[in-house]
Amino acid sequence: MSTLLQPAPPGVIEELGAGPRRRTRGVWRVLGYLALAVAAVAVLLPFYWMIMSSLKTNNDVFTIPIKWWPDEPVWSNYADIWAKSDMTTWLRNTVLLSAAVTLLQVFTGSFAAYGFAKVRFPGRDVLFLAYIGTLAVPWQSYMIPQFVMMSKFHLTDTLWSIIALQAFGPIGVFLMKQYYESVPDELIDAARIDGMSEYGIYRRIMLPLSVPALASLTLITLVTTWNDYLGPLLYLRSPDLWTIQLGLKSFINQYNAEHALIMTGSVLSVLPIVVIFLLGQRYFVEGVATTGLKG
Known part of the structure; x- marks a missing residue:
């Protein structure tokens, strides 16, 4: 009789309590998967x-x-859009602008970020905050003065206007600076002691170590430039300079709102970005996940 009244071992009690908790976690996991599926x-x-x-x-x-x-x-819509429009010119201009702006922003953003992150000079933090603070200023507030400036430089109605305006970007500087700060300062100091210049450190050390962040910045800039509509609408007036976003707008007036062809052109516009993202998603996710982590 005394044997039946003995308390259960602690391990058995913990096991009995773990069962309901495990089932609860399983229910929440299923609900989480369902929410993700719906999203x-x-x-x-x-x-x-x-x-x-x-x-x-x-x-x-x-x-x-x-x-x-x-x-x-x-299926003939995909053949008709090439016959009824200047899709080749639109795609060529879009690719040219996207490639030029992306290369310049990646270079200028990563180069400036190295100075803000690893080079000590008076007023560095204040200058960085002032530069990043421009993100809070909407483009519409200085759009007209910018257009007047481009007009005085005789760059309107040229691809150079878009390239010049978007060659620098505070988002790229912020993203790369946060990533550079995860690189130990001891590594940079050791390179300086060995006689390497700041340019050499940037090219031989920082760039190879920041491939994920560079991939993230490249993809973000490429998608933003590829989908830009308002900038080309203001500065590119000649039809032979139109990007694909401006070209699709022309279907509404010229072809009496050919919505099927507009959707066809939209698919052709999105397809290159989807392919690029699928090829570089590993670097993109890694760059976003590691940005801001201290080494």
Whole structure:
């Protein structure tokens, strides 16, 4: 009888209590996965509708109720858009602008960030805060003075206007500075003792160590420049200088609102960015995840 009244060992009690907690964690995990699935569907649904609309006739794009799958896919839309528009010129201008702006922003952002992060000079922190503070100023507030300045330099209606205005960016400086601060100062000091110049440290040490951050900055700048609409709308007036974003606008006036072709052009516009992101997503995620961590 005394044997039956003995208390259970501590390990058994802990095991009995762990069962409900484990089940609770499992329920929350399932709910989390469901929430992520719903969010993924909500994000991807507009892209699915865009792709399906590119395979419809113009009259079927905005039918009610919505047709989530075309009755007969109109694959000829992808051939018609090249015949009815100057898509080659639009894509060439977009690629040229995106590549030039991205290369310049990556270079200027990483170079300036090295100075703010690893070079000591009077007023460094104040200058950095003032430069980053420009992020709080909306572009619309200085858009007109900027346009007047470009007009005086005779750069309007040229691709150089967009390149000159977007060659520098505070976001790139902030992103790269946060990443550079994760590099130990002892490594930089050792290179200086060995006689390496600041330019050599930047080129031979900092750049190879910051590939993930550079990939993140490259992708962010590329996507922003590729999708830019207001900048080219202000400065690029000649049709032979239009980017793909301006070119798609022309379908509304010139082709009586050809919504199917607009969706087709949108798919062609998004496709290169999707491919680039899929190829570099590992570096992008790593760069974002490690930015701001102290070494």
